[in-house]
Amino acid sequence: MKKNEILKGTISSIGYNGEGIVKSECGTVCFVPFALLNEEVSFKVLKANKNIAYCKLEKVLSSSKDRTEPLCPVFKKCGGCQLQHASYKEQLRIKSNIIKDCFYKIAGINVNVEPAVTSDNEYGYRNKIQFPIRNTKNGNVVGFFAENSHRIIDVNECPIQIDGAKDLIYCFKKFILDSGISCYNEETKKGLLRHVVARNIGNAISIIVVVNGKVLKHQETLVEILKSKFSEFSLFVNENTSDSNVILGSKYTKIYGSDYYYSQDFGIKYPVMCQSFMQVNNSVKQKLYSAVLNNACLNENAVVIDAYSGAGVMTAMLAKKANKAIGIEIVKEAVESANLLAKENGLEDKMTNICAPCEEVLPDIISKESLNSKEVVVVLDPPRKGCDTNVLNAILKEKPMRVIYVSCSPQTLARDIGILTNRLVYSGNQLVKNEGESIYKIESITPFDMFPHTKHIETLVCLCKKA
Ligand SMILES: C[S@@+](CC[C@H](N)C(=O)[O-])C[C@H]1O[C@@H](n2cnc3c(N)ncnc32)[C@H](O)[C@@H]1O
Structure with a gap:
């Protein structure tokens, strides 16, 4: 396959960046952005090695019924969106498949992915x-x-x-x-x-x-x-x-x-400082937080550790339904916001906000809380790189009743859930697949479409301890 060569092919799958994939006769995987499943396309090779070719869509020869007109005049030039050419239904199918594929390829787990929770607005949603x-x-x-x-x-x-x-x-x-x-x-x-x-x-x-x-x-x-x-x-x-x-x-x-x-969300009034993390889509944020709360299955004895807690909105919601909640967050200003939130909503007795890296403090916190309570629930909502091994190892050691994992990266999510369910284990510095027994059952995996028209997806995974 040579640079600038024009080829034809049929899109047989969609890649993690939302691009169409053509498998050439010689076995090269050709990535063709802006092409949809089953479309016949012609494309130009921009860069190729033996196994992989990065290509440019030249022409759609037979169009998918899911092809739509992008709203943005610079859609194909700007790097913000990758999927405006696909119907919303097809975008959700693509993203659900990416999650399923990540679990299978990265952690060797064949999972069922629940129907995606949609954004109220397909455009005009980012805050x-x-x-x-x-x-x-x-x-x-x-x-x-x-x-x-x-x-x-x-x-x-x-x-x-x-x-x-x-x-x-x-x-x-x-x-x-x-x-x-x-x-x-x-x-x-x-x-x-x-x-x-x-x-x-x-x-x-x-x-x-x-x-x-x-x-x-x-x-x-x-x-x-x-x-x-x-x-x-x-x-x-x-x-x-x-x-x-x-x-x-x-x-x-x-x-x-x-x-x-x-x-204000769910009756909690909170200050937003410019440095604090906030979910970017208000309607999906509300649906996601509700689902976290429902799936945490809390009662007045439960103790929640909300790791990577941002400005503390979710910590407050969890604290209201539990005996107490402990938020752990690295950004000082976000923790100041969470403290103000606790004070102004009368939650100071039920909600503690700790400013520290989770990898340093969560192991001691979970050990201490597990000594005092049998009903510890951990909520994880890390940045794209996922959880530190110290955090995952502490969970595996203390075995909290439920683990609720919110992630914006299907790849690191699959890795971390693989570790928590004993399907991935470390051999030296390398993670390898494993067939061992798990203490956790994957109860549900649900996509939340926080970022319509982009390749990104938020996912909620609920783990419960096996009986
Ligand atoms: C995806 S956000 C989630 C925030 C919050 N759960 C929410 O819904 O608004 C991840 C948060 O983790 C924080 N963070 C990043 N690395 C961290 C670490 N090592 N320890 C604790 N917090 C961290 C970030 O500052 C950010 O607020």
């Missing part, structure tokens, strides 16, 4: 936006990165965002023009404006401007421009002078508005 600002050979550009690249695609709006994204992008484009402020250039490492991260909280918007320096020049101009579009907003400057892909630095300075805004 968080982050966009880079760069100085390029084409001038200053505000937009999104292309897939797997630092090439920036100029955009004016984004249909998966909730209202306000268009206005925000407009404000930053206007600010750059009106003030003449410099924008970050990745080659020279010079230029001030680097990134914008913003989140809608109720009727307010919390905006962080990341600068390659210490101060945001012309900040009054930016505040005035933002005032013309937003009635309630806060503006923070974040310093990031590092030469890395990390978006946020560690230092924030507020230059306008409130330190935080309040949100």
Whole structure:
């Protein structure tokens, strides 16, 4: 298979990044983004080795009934969405299959995946936006990165965002023009404006401007421009002078508005600080939290350890139904939010928020709580890299009654559930498949479509101890 060769084939499956897969006669697996199952397509080889070829879709020769018209004019250029060309039903089928496939390939477990829980809105659902600002050979550009690249695609709006994204992008484009402020250039490492991260909280918007320096020049101009579009907003400057892909630095300075805004879910009123993690899709967040609560099967004797607890909303919901809940979270400001939440909702006696890495403190906490209670439940909601082995080993040692695992990465989820069900064990540093008995039964695996039109999916797995 040679570069630039044009080939034809039928899509026989869909890959983990939402791309179509053609298996060529010579056995090469060809990845063809934007092609759907069973479609006959022609494609151009962009890069190939003996086993794998990365290709570009040239033409759909026979179209799937699930093909739809993308809403976004830059869909195929921008790296944000991968599945706008597929009907919503087909997107859910693709994502459920990815979960099933990960469990089988990574952990050797053949699982049943429950029907996916859907988003109320297929477009206009994201409450968080982050966009880079760069100085390029084409001038200053505000937009999104292309897939797997630092090439920036100029955009004016984004249909998966909730209202306000268009206005925000407009404000930053206007600010750059009106003030003449410099924008970050990745080659020279010079230029001030680097990134914008913003989140809608109720009727307010919390905006962080990341600068390659210490101060945001012309900040009054930016505040005035933002005032013309937003009635309630806060503006923070974040310093990031590092030469890395990390978006946020560690230092924030507020230059306008409130330190935080309040949100409310399930009768719990909570402050959202700009540094805290929040689920990006409000309707799916509510469905997910309800499912966590239902599947935890709590009573007034239960003790819940909520690991990777963010700003503590789920910890509070769990605490209300249990004897107590202990949240563990690494970000100091998120723990401050959780403490404020506990105080303002009268949950201080039932809810403890610990600021520490789970891998360091969870083993001692679970040992102590397991000595005192037979009804320990662990909720895990780690970042994409999954749980640390210290966390998984402590669970295997103390054997809590139930483990509820929320994950945004099917790959690390399958690995960790494989370890917790004894289907994967360490041999030296390597994880190997194992046929041993498990103390846990997989009760359910449910996709929650937190991120429609993208390849991403949130999954809830419930484990219960075997009798
Ligand atoms: C996917 S979020 C879940 C937050 C929360 N459960 C929620 O629904 O809002 C993961 C959280 O884990 C935190 N985190 C990341 N690494 C951690 C670690 N090693 N120990 C404790 N918390 C960590 C992050 O700051 C983030 O708040």
